Amino acid sequence: MKSKLGEGSFGVVHHVLYTQRGQTKGLDAARKQLRMDSASELKAFKEEATILIAAQMQYLSTNGSHPNVLELLGACFAAGCKPFILTQFMRGGSLERKLVLSEGNNYVSCVPAPWREWPWNKLVDNLLQAATGLAHLHCVGIVHSDIACRNILLDESN
Numbered sequence: 001m002k003s004k005l006g007e008g009s010f011g012v013v014h015h016v017l018y019t020q021r022g023q024t025k026g027l028d029a030a031r032k033q034l035r036m037d038s039a040s041e042l043k044a045f046k047e048e049a050t051i052l053i054a055a056q057m058q059y060l061s062t063n064g065s066h067p068n069v070l071e072l073l074g075a076c077f078a079a080g081c082k083p084f085i086l087t088q089f090m091r092g093g094s095l096e097r098k099l100v101l102s103e104g105n106n107y108v109s110c111v112p113a114p115w116r117e118w119p120w121n122k123l124v125d126n127l128l129q130a131a132t133g134l135a136h137l138h139c140v141g142i143v144h145s146d147i148a149c150r151n152i153l154l155d156e157s158n
Contacts, residue, residue: 002028005093011035011045015089018073028089029073033082042083049075049085051142068133070153092154095126122158 002015011034017026034045052072074086092098130152137144144151 005030007035008032011084016086018086027073028091030087030089031084032087033084042077045083045085046077049077051137051144052085052087054140054142066133066136068129069136090153091156092158094150095130095152095154096149098154098158126152126154126158 002017005013005015007013011032013030013032016029016031018029018031019026034041049072052070053075070090071088072085073088075084077083134144134147
């Protein structure tokens with residue numbers, strides 16, 4: 001395990017090194033692990049994994065992975081396993097982190113940061129890419145139930 005990336009309502013996300021069986025080189029990944037396993041939390045967590053699996057299977061069958069949908073690397077819901085979802089690691093973090101959080105407030109300013117010079121066209125491009133990913137999910141019959149800046153993840157080039 002490399003580091004803790006954040007926490008959500010159901011789980012904790014860590015940056016991990018994922019090594020597939022028989023390989024020596026690891027791959028950066030994000031592991032979201034369920035904090036508790038009440039029936040309702042486990043159900044919601046499984047639904048999240050099911051959405052990722054369905055989106056990938058639908059798109060992979062014809063095109064390979066979709067560039068605007070997070071790639072699922074694995075998941076575990078077996079008895080005796082603390083439930084987790086393993087996805088590709090997005091080095092740029094969330095769009096929320098790229099926006100200025102006002103001191104003492106829980107709202108996000110519309111001014112990009114940490115560089116106020118971040119071009120508005122880059123912000124619009126990020127939002128268009130998110131919309132493209134959502135459109136793909138809708139085309140395969142999936143409705144994302146938690147659209148938020150914290151869930152729009154960016155690669156190393158933002």
